[in-house]
Amino acid sequence: MNTQHYVYELENTLNGMKYIGCRSYEGNPVDDKYYFGSSTLMPVNKRDICTKTILSTFNTRHEAQSEKTRLLNLHDVTNNDLYYNRKISSPSEHCVGYKPTQEHKDNLAAAWVGRVVSDETKVNMSVAKSGANNPRFGKTAVKRTCEHCGKTVGNNMYVRWHGSNCKSLNK
Numbered sequence: 753m754n755t756q757h758y759v760y761e762l763e764n765t766l767n768g769m770k771y772i773g774c775r776s777y778e779g780n781p782v783d784d785k786y787y788f789g790s791s792t793l794m795p796v797n798k799r800d801i802c803t804k805t806i807l808s809t810f811n812t813r814h815e816a817q818s819e820k821t822r823l824l825n826l827h828d829v830t831n832n833d834l835y836y837n838r839k840i841s842s843p844s845e846h847c848v849g850y851k852p853t854q855e856h857k858d859n860l861a862a863a864w865v866g867r868v869v870s871d872e873t874k875v876n877m878s879v880a881k882s883g884a885n886n887p888r889f890g891k892t893a894v895k896r897t898c899e900h901c902g903k904t905v906g907n908n909m910y911v912r913w914h915g916s917n918c919k920s921l922n923k
């Protein structure tokens with residue numbers, strides 16, 4: 753089956769908000785039922801709460817994009833709070849295709865790598881601060897008694913305020 757280019761409408765069944773997009777798909781658009789647009793303006797659970805309606809199908813991307821632009825203008829989406837669409841794109845922009853561009857793939861890969869590194873870092877930080885790896889694990893605080901004023905304090909307090917720094921030396 754040839755690539756089909758279609759215009760679709762998503763409707764959020766919870767609040768009635770809509771999104772109009774276009775898409776190129778290698779096959780019958782009705783089989784493309786798991787695609788719910790790439791807009792980051794949509795809720796992340798859009799597949800659960802939105803319905804998808806295929807409005808029209810075309811033989812070229814340009815026709816589909818032109819129809820999408822016509823609908824966006826028709827509904828004045830830039831000023832219409834009922835639509836997630838916020839920008840009226842020009843017909844020269846490409847529809848979202850079935851095959852992502854290499855740049856898009858690279859972006860996806862970079863985003864994914866970033867997430868993995870981030871999670872690993874979190875795990876490492878968590879391990880480093882817990883149990884036997886914690887520098888304080890198994891140690892009791894070292895206390896020292898100041899030879900000048902006789903107070904027993906933690907080692908860090910001793911170094912800062914006692915010993916050769918003890919206030920009692922200034923008396």
Ligand SMILES: [Zn+2]
Pocket residue numbers: 898899900901902903913914915918919920
């Ligand atoms: Zn002291």
